[in-house]
Amino acid sequence: MTHKIAALLFALLALLAAGCSGGGAADQTQPSSDPTVSTPVDPPPATPSGDFATAVKFTKLTHRSDGLDNYRKAADLTAPESPAARYIAHQVSMYRAEKTANGWVDEGGEYKFKPHPIAQTIRIKFLGGEGLGKPYS
């Protein structure tokens, strides 16, 4: 199911996560390379913000082949009735329909994720694995 795999490929995921401000980390100033500057006025965060970390987690959950469990975990990260929640509802519906029709669900394949906390984007690369479907148990 090439199209299904491709469907999962968000070439670029620009976040509109709840609570994300328009600026946030993207507005942070890059640290100076000058070694004499010990305390940059506005350093970038060492770790992703909570919202961005949630988005990264959500992205990985929706691309990992682990039955409905990951969709359930991803759904827990979404705001009720939001587009994100409706997207998960559709994926769950597709999963159930495929399982009903075929008795198994295509596993989809492997992905590599490249989160960019400053730009608040996640680049997703498909590593192959088409046809990794396995009987549903």
Place this chain on the structure above:
Amino acid sequence: MTGWTGKSGPIDKVLWTRQTSDTSRGRKAVLKSAYLTNAGYINVTVKLSSSVGTGWGDATYTAKGGYRQTASEQGAQDISKGEKTLAYFSFEDAKFGGVMHLEFYTADGTSQGDWSLDLPIK
């Protein structure tokens, strides 16, 4: 999370907006969800139920401009009297705004096309 912008734009622009349905002689189809993938497929899930044993053929999708195509992939083929199922349909290189057409036939495979259901996909 509320949403994101992907390759095809904001996620809310590539999800269905209306739950449509159609009935005919005991057969009923209800659009459950639809999503326009980054690869250009519309993936549709439909809840089908029937008060009589029935099967259905290849679904077609007629776009707003009149172009008609057959599903590139679909699941589930028939149900018995009183049953319901969740079926999926995929239409390649499609856009929202068209109508999915499903022709039904009797459980023994005869009378194909005597009943049909149309589901607008928006």
